Amino acid sequence: GIVYNPAKNVFYATFCLPYPDTLQSWDVISSYQRTVVFDASTFTALDTLPVPPGWVNSSSSVSDDGNYLYLEKFDSSNGRVMSIGKYSLFTKQFILTRNLSTVCTYKAYNVEDAKKGYFIFSFINPLPQIGYNEFAVYNIDKDSIYALIPCPLVSDEYLSSDGKYIINEETPVKPDYKISRSGPFFHPGRISVFNGVTGQLIQKLSL
Numbered sequence: 001g002i003v004y005n006p007a008k009n010v011f012y013a014t015f016c017l018p019y020p021d022t023l024q025s026w027d028v029i030s031s032y033q034r035t036v037v038f039d040a041s042t043f044t045a046l047d048t049l050p051v052p053p054g055w056v057n058s059s060s061s062v063s064d065d066g067n068y069l070y071l072e073k074f075d076s077s078n079g080r081v082m083s084i085g086k087y088s089l090f091t092k093q094f095i096l097t098r099n100l101s102t103v104c105t106y107k108a109y110n111v112e113d114a115k116k117g118y119f120i121f122s123f124i125n126p127l128p129q130i131g132y133n134e135f136a137v138y139n140i141d142k143d144s145i146y147a148l149i150p151c152p153l154v155s156d157e158y159l160s161s162d163g164k165y166i167i168n169e170e171t172p173v174k175p176d177y178k179i180s181r182s183g184p185f186f187h188p189g190r191i192s193v194f195n196g197v198t199g200q201l202i203q204k205l206s207l
Helices: 026-032
Strands: 002-005 010-016 033-039 045-049 068-075 080-088 093-099 107-115 118-124 132-139 144-152 155-159 165-170 190-195 201-206
Touching: 026 033, 068 107, 107 155, 118 155, 132 165, 144 165, 144 190
Parallel strands: none
Antiparallel strands: 002 010, 010 033, 033 045, 068 080, 080 093, 107 118, 118 132, 132 144, 155 165, 165 190, 190 201
16 A cells, blocks of 8 residues: 655655565454555655555545555455554554444445545445445544435445545446446446435436
């Protein structure tokens, strides 16, 4: 993962050092992972962040003042993000972390996108509508859930750059995208934009 910090003009690159081919378990390989701070103008290595393995990745984001990283912990055993956190670049330690299972009463399925302390989760609703998922925005700074909304079963969800709007792109598969996740994905250009706090539909686009 590579994360750019415009306030400090540095970027954080996470990678693995060379490790023996005999290593098969991520628990062992993760000890070779490093997160290095680079000057964005000269590409000079400035520092190393003592962040636990798996936290800094391509979906990480930076606060507006450049002092904090908002991170996600990917669990390689089930292929999902299971924890989120806020990391101080001054103290080089986590200020807080949250497990998805403790965020709300619904069972969180995965983190779809994250921007500046806002995370959009997909949820398993106890009484789901056929052919729909539930999505919500979580503000980790305020420990608050916003905008629980239904979206098509096969779709992509994004947050705007400020984290305040949900952008849903329907990506159906044939022959019946309402009940099947298998098959080729198509991009028909059906886009919905929601208010990330109230869940109100703001605009529908057919591109």
